[in-house]
Amino acid sequence: xxxxxxxxxxxxxxxxxxxxxxxxxxxxxxxxxxxxxxxxxxxxxxxxxxxxxxxxxxxxxxxxxxxxxxxxxxxxxxxxxxxxxxxxxxxxxxxxxxxxxxxxxxxxxxxxxxxxxxxxxxxxxxxxxxxxxxxxxxxxxxxxxxxxxxxxxxxxxxxxxxxxxxxxxxxxxxxxxxxxxxxxxxxxxxxxxxxxxxxxxxxxxxxxx
Numbered sequence: 262x263x264x265x266x267x268x269x270x271x272x273x274x275x276x277x278x279x280x281x282x283x284x285x286x287x288x289x290x291x292x293x294x295x296x297x298x299x300x301x302x303x304x305x306x307x308x309x310x311x312x313x314x315x316x317x318x319x320x321x322x323x324x325x326x327x328x329x330x331x332x333x334x335x336x337x338x339x340x341x342x343x344x345x346x347x348x349x350x351x352x353x354x355x356x357x358x359x360x361x362x363x364x365x366x367x368x369x370x371x372x373x374x375x376x377x378x379x380x381x382x383x384x385x386x387x388x389x390x391x392x393x394x395x396x397x398x399x400x401x402x403x404x405x406x407x408x409x410x411x412x413x414x415x416x417x418x419x420x421x422x423x424x425x426x427x428x429x430x431x432x433x434x435x436x437x438x439x440x441x442x443x444x445x446x447x448x449x450x451x452x453x454x455x456x457x458x459x460x461x462x463x464x465x466x467x468x469x470x
Contacts, residue, residue, distance in 0.1 A: 283325075286315075286317065286321065286325065287325045287326075287335070289315050289316075289317075290311065290312075290315045290317065290321075290322055290325060290326070290332065291326075291332055291335040291336060292377065293311060293314045293315040294306065294311045294315075294329075294332045294333070295333070295336075295377060295380045295381065295384070296314075296380070297310060297311060297314060298333065298380070298384045299380050299383050299384060302387070303329075303333070303384050303387065303388060303391065304388070306329075308322055308323070308329060311329075311332070330391060330394050330395040331395065333381065333384060333391060333395045334381065334392075334395040334396060334443075336373065336374065336377045336378070336381065337373065337381070337439060337443075338396070340368055340371065341403050341406075343368070344364050344365065344367075344368050345406050345407065345410055347364045347367060347368075348360060348361070348364045348407065348410050348411070348414075349410055349414065351363065351364065351414075353414050353415065357411045357415065357419055357423070357424055357427050357428075358427040358430075358431065360411070361407070361411075361427060361428065361431035362431060362434075362458070365431055365432075365434065365435045365454065366451060366454055366455070368435070369435065369438060369450045369451040369453070369454040370450075370451040373450075381443065382443060382446060385443055385444060389444055392440050392443055392444055393440065396436050396439055396440060397436070400432065400436070403432070404428055404429060404432055407428045407431075407432070408424055408425055408428050411424045411428065412424055430461075434454060434457050434458050434461065435454065437457045438450060438453040438454040438456070438457045439453075441453045441456075441457070
C-alpha cells in the first residue's frame with residue numbers, strides 16, 4: 262500500500278511562475294553581493310554575509326552560484342540561455358561560425374545596467390585578477406550547450422571537430438572583448454567585440470594565409 266502511494270508522487274513542475282521567482286532571487290543575491298563588495302571589499306565579503314543581506318539561506322546562494330566569483334559578473338553572463346535560444350532560431354542552412362558571430366554580437370550589443378556595471382568595474386579596479394576567473398566561470402557548460410545546439414541543428418552536415426573548434430574560437434572573441442570592456446573602461450562592449458574579431462581575422466589571414 263505504501264509503495265503504491267510513493268509511486269504516485271511526481272516531481273514539482275518547473276512552471277513559469279517558479280522560474281520567475283528563481284530569477285528574481287538570483288538577481289537579488291547578485292545585486293546584494295555587489296553592494297557588499299563595493300562597500301566593504303570583495304575579499305572581506307563572505308557568502309554568509311551575502312545570504313543574510315539578501316534574506317536567503319546559504320544553500321540558496323550556492324543553488325544559484327557555484328563560487329563568489331560567479332556572483333560578481335552574473336549581470337554580464339546571465340544572458341547565456343538567451344544566446345542559446347537565439348542560436349537555435351538561426352537558419353539551419355547558415356554556417357556554424359556565421360551563426361555564432363551573429364548571436365554573440367547581438368549579445369554584446371545589448372545594454373547593461375549602468376549602476377551595476379559601475380559597481381562591477383569598481384570591484385575589479387581593486388583586484389583586476391578577478392575578471393579572468395569570473396568570466397571563465399560556467400564557460401565549459403556554455404560551450405557544451407553551444408556545441409550541442411549546433412550539432413542538433415546541423416545533424417551530420419558538419420564534422421564534430423569543426424563545430425567544437427568554431428565554438429571555442431567564437432567564445433574566445435566574446436570573452437576577450439568582455440575582459441577588455443571591463444578592465445579598460447570601454448564605453449561599448451559591441452565595439453570591443455568587433456575590434457577583437459577584426460584583429461583575430463587579420464592576424465589569421467597574415468599568419469596562415
